[in-house]
Amino acid sequence: MQPHSKSSPLLAFPGAVPAEGPDEGVAAHYGELFREQRALADGSGLVDLSHRGVVTVTGDDRLSWLHLLLTQHVSELPAGQATEALILSAHGHIEHSLYLVDDGETTWAHVEPGTQDALIAYLESMKFFYRVEVADRTDEFAVVHLPAGSIAPVPEGVVVRETPYGRDLFLPRADLESYAAANGPAVGILAYEALRVEAHRPRLGFETDHRTIPHELGWIGSAVHLQKGCYRGQETVARVHNLGKPPRRLVFLHLDGSEVHLPGPGAEIRLAADGPDGRKVGFVTTSARHHELGPIALALVKRNVPVDAELLAGSTAAAQEVVVEP
Template identity: 85%
Template structure:
């Protein structure tokens, strides 16, 4: 009772109350908490609705065009924008994976500005952090939305923390 199961392309997610954790682990093996779940999600470059999305997000920006949008479907909210970007151009932003400098104690909060390292922490904002976590092997990592024209090899600064980016969505 109180257990929710979700099948995904990445495996099975089982959500259960803390009281049922011991019995579940005895039957199925060790379980992971939400912090480990989020770290694996960020490592896997998987956007989460409400975290990597805002009121302006279009599927192209976060890499959902192939898996979450049917381009031949009839009318739906935002269909004209999706079709225009698909047929004529590129989205204004793109999702990136960030390796953060591990010397900082605190993780950047969602919404923390992302800037070019060459411009320093006071430079022009090029994007913002959407999720930041501590990974058991990679250390502090994050997902961020940045402007499409940010060079893919540009070193970035998240708040005052140095960051190296990996492309999730091609510019």
């Protein structure tokens, strides 16, 4: 069995170039970035997400217990229905994001690489008298993403999260290499990320920092249920929702395609009218090269930045699209 702390066996596939940073351990690409993006967009190929953490919760009380801890309404989550949820700090800042499905006996979640230990420590501290068992299954299971429209088979017994963007398989890690070889082409994480940016989907640790609240990223609705109480940070969620004034907002950027270099995460954003020495009004969170749109990015900007303002991302001209209304 391939342990998750080592590199994915798919890095031995032809053309594989290892990813760096948070996505270390899987392939950034397999030699043809735009071809890989087009494959995903057309519903073919698969993405190796085996570096992500896998956590399960079993026991009769699992859904009612998780309902008390998560931002999402999961107490009556139907078997097979995918959802996503957050865990917030007492002040409403995002600490964890979980991509969930329950198979009728076990709740499965995949989480950002390396975050599973802290998540499990928190969950264990909240067990009290509830009949639940929390387990790190990352050594046993690898997450594989099949794009929407994929006709790749799902092996019998494999748990699946079905979403509008495709299916996430919790595949036995020992089967990863043979499954990918039979159902490729394998697609790198850069292509997957480019389509995520295009779809305006935030990612923990990329679009978030230590003070991010869900409203800033458009996670209200998809990951936060406004009609439930009883979870840590809920007072902040309700207050900001009722006042309608999160301090920052997520925007999508079309970047000037004549620039050779993409502005990377943390690149400062200024109003173009103020020039490169103007006041900082935000920062780039994720940038990507898209097979149709060219260079694109997600960014966090201050709420009061006009929605029609031309921006500078580092030294790169950028036009913004509203993701979160100011």
